[in-house]
Amino acid sequence: MLSLHPDISSAESEIHFFDWEDQYKKGLQWYVGQMPFSYPHQLTVEKTPAYFTSVKVPERIYNMNSTIKLLLILRDPIERVLSDYTQVFYNHLQKNKSYPPVEDLLLRNGELNTDYKAINRSLYYSFMENWLSYFPLHNIHIVNGDYLIRNPFPEIQKVEKFLNLSPQINASNFYFNRTKGFYCLRDSGRERCLHESKGRAHPRINSFLLDKLRDYFHEPNKKILSTCWKDI
Numbered sequence: 001m002l003s004l005h006p007d008i009s010s011a012e013s014e015i016h017f018f019d020w021e022d023q024y025k026k027g028l029q030w031y032v033g034q035m036p037f038s039y040p041h042q043l044t045v046e047k048t049p050a051y052f053t054s055v056k057v058p059e060r061i062y063n064m065n066s067t068i069k070l071l072l073i074l075r076d077p078i079e080r081v082l083s084d085y086t087q088v089f090y091n092h093l094q095k096n097k098s099y100p101p102v103e104d105l106l107l108r109n110g111e112l113n114t115d116y117k118a119i120n121r122s123l124y125y126s127f128m129e130n131w132l133s134y135f136p137l138h139n140i141h142i143v144n145g146d147y148l149i150r151n152p153f154p155e156i157q158k159v160e161k162f163l164n165l166s167p168q169i170n171a172s173n174f175y176f177n178r179t180k181g182f183y184c185l186r187d188s189g190r191e192r193c194l195h196e197s198k199g200r201a202h203p204r205i206n207s208f209l210l211d212k213l214r215d216y217f218h219e220p221n222k223k224i225l226s227t228c229w230k231d232i
């Protein structure tokens, strides 16, 4: 979930991007609890994926700024489950710890293990309801994460429009990197892909588990699509 301070969003705004996770990795923990200062011409963006599923965060953000603009990237919930699993798997691997195969975690006695956190976190509508009790839908822009992977430019154009920014990014800012298997950014001759931990191959799952996941997410998917994502 990205939060944006809208009071300074104008065509002249420059984006000031702040990533708590990144600050943590760089060891700059003293920033925690305190947003960095930004200049009046800067549009401040903060990115914290864990906000979306937090029960307390919507109210806290509302109390800070009730007209804030929110960006939410959602992808096929099954892909999100597998992405979540893959991240945790590699985190364990880095610490030389083992992690069970995906089927062992997602299935219990032949049924979907709905207690597995990654499954719960993919029930988008259940979290969205809480956000919508504080923020109007028109202040939340949902980015289709699967489209973003396949063809990022149109998705970024929609984001610029939502933020009332004059178009600053164009199609030539993206190029497909065959080695990475994803689009990467090109700006003033400089090329940059997302970190190597993003875009790792997901485990292949058997059709039994896939069907269970499809069944489970069928109704919640319909709900989020019909209430929040009508233009897709």
Ligand SMILES: Nc1ncnc2c1ncn2[C@@H]1O[C@H](COP(=O)(O)OS(=O)(=O)O)[C@@H](OP(=O)(O)O)[C@H]1O
Residues within 6 Å of the ligand: 049, 082, 083, 084, 086, 148, 149, 182, 183, 184, 193, 194, 197, 198, 199, 200
């Ligand atoms: N251009 C490009 N390059 C690499 N990866 C891309 C790109 N665009 C979208 N993605 C998808 O973003 C997923 C990682 O985002 P995360 O949600 O894990 O990021 S974070 O939680 O905000 O840190 C990541 O998920 P995984 O594939 O599971 O790693 C990617 O599929």
